[in-house]
Amino acid sequence: MMDIIKADENIFADLKINEPEEAIAKAALAHKIHKSIILRKLTQIEAAAILNIKQPDVSDLIRGRLHKFSMDRLMHLLNLLDWDIEIVVKKKRAKRKRGITHVIAA
Template identity: 50%
Template structure:
């Protein structure tokens, strides 16, 4: 039996055929960072909710990687509430590929 291996695009959401894959990848990275900050600070979901101005159940959604109901803008504001500066940089694309949107963390929190 021969297996066929297909190289991924670098965006799992695009590879799986999701609509708006760049936005979904951006949201996933932002949610991952929010969760890492909450975990590093050893906050309960209730404590995180108070800081973020959202309910504990919405913090639970974030903890499970839930992306629906959270716009990119809202996730950026949640990072601000966690004392993170958010800087958006727009620059000319550097290759022949189409221009893309990506999230880069200057000082990523890993847990």
């Protein structure tokens, strides 16, 4: 018999990853980049040329190895793939200890 534990909204928090809000936001941005590459039917080499990065970096991005990508850099890559980015800053909910970063990809 397996123990089943209900997950939190952020798997990175459940896994005790440092900065879980940033990790999930970076994952969402990377996922949007990956989807854009697929939709445009780009090879990793073609995507690397558009994004001005090396092919192994495209591979890392697609595989979720995001340690060398900042939020700023991921947003820049999305701009290079013809996506606009809007940033909304608002007061946190009273129940939380601190604010969070949340990415909503259209």
